[in-house]
Amino acid sequence: xxxxxxxxxxxxxxxxxxxxxGKGTKAMPMCGFTRETMQFFDRYGYPYEIIDxxxxxxxxxxxxxxxxxxxxxxxxxxxxxxxxxxxxEPMEKKGELEPLLKEAFKNG
Amino acid sequence: xxxxxxxxxxNDEVMITAESLTDYIRRAIPxxxxxxxxxxxxxxxxxxRVVSDLFxxxxxxxxxxxxxxxxxxxxxxxxxxxxxxxxxxxxxx
Numbered sequence: 001x002x003x004x005x006x007x008x009x010x011x012x013x014x015x016x017x018x019x020x021x022g023k024g025t026k027a028m029p030m031c032g033f034t035r036e037t038m039q040f041f042d043r044y045g046y047p048y049e050i051i052d053x054x055x056x057x058x059x060x061x062x063x064x065x066x067x068x069x070x071x072x073x074x075x076x077x078x079x080x081x082x083x084x085x086x087x088x089e090p091m092e093k094k095g096e097l098e099p100l101l102k103e104a105f106k107n108g
Numbered sequence: 109x110x111x112x113x114x115x116x117x118x119n120d121e122v123m124i125t126a127e128s129l130t131d132y133i134r135r136a137i138p139x140x141x142x143x144x145x146x147x148x149x150x151x152x153x154x155x156x157r158v159v160s161d162l163f164x165x166x167x168x169x170x171x172x173x174x175x176x177x178x179x180x181x182x183x184x185x186x187x188x189x190x191x192x193x194x195x196x197x198x199x200x201x
Contacts, residue, residue: 033190069169070176070183071190086193087168 005062013076017104018048021063022073026050033084037073040085044098046105078104123151124187129179136178137162152187157194164197171195 013019020037024030026049029038034050041048053060053072064070067081075082077100082088091097126144133142133156140160147153156175163171172193182188 068173070180081169083169083172086172090168 003062005059006066009059009062009066012049012051013079016049016076017078018046018101019076020048020050020073021053021060021076022050023052023054024050025052030054031072034073037075037085040088044101046101077101122187124182125151129154129156129182129188132182133158133175133178136174147190147192152189154188154191155194156191157196159196159198161197163195168195 018041020034020041022029022031022034022037024034026038029035029050030052038048038050053063060072063074067074069081069083071084073084075084075088082091088097091100126146129144130140130142133140137158137160139162140158142159143157145155147155158171158175162174166174172195175193175195176183179188179191
């Protein structure tokens with residue numbers, strides 16, 4: 001029987017084209033970097049989702065193992081892991097991010 | 109990277125210096141040129157820039173993973189709460 005936490009994560013990643021696992025919620029981000037990641041995506045105008053993992057250490061640990069990435073926030077675009085703004089910003093500078101987002105939202 | 113999760117009891121009186129941060133990184137990336145700036149004055153939020161040709165052919169995620177693995181200990185014991193990372197090769201790619 002597949003691990004329920006992993007199933008939950010996989011469903012979330014499929015459901016949200018831009019998904020940020022972080023600290024706090026959209027209305028109340030609890031960490032400057034979660035807020036910074038929101039602001040980063042606000043400039044593109046595409047919808048994104050924040051999932052708070054603070055109340056769920058087991059899920060946070062599962063995400064860390066799955067992505068081999070020890071910190072938060074963790075960003076997924078179109079089902080794939082992209083680290084955080086330390087990775088997205090250089091991608092943006094090289095013009096790699098815009099096409100990725102267009103592709104993710106191409107069929108609505 | 110952003111906020112790490114200190115798993116061991118927080119050890120606030122021992123602050124990490126730029127030199128020991130650099131040592132940690134050089135143990136994993138021997139030829140690394142490392143520049144460290146303290147983001148908040150609390151010596152636990154850092155901007156770290158690492159330049160090394162070990163990054164050649166590695167994508168950004170894997171470059172950052174290399175650095176996180178090198179900093180695993182001070183991140184786990186809370187001396188590092190958060191870092192922002194830049195990882196480039198010597199020709200700036």
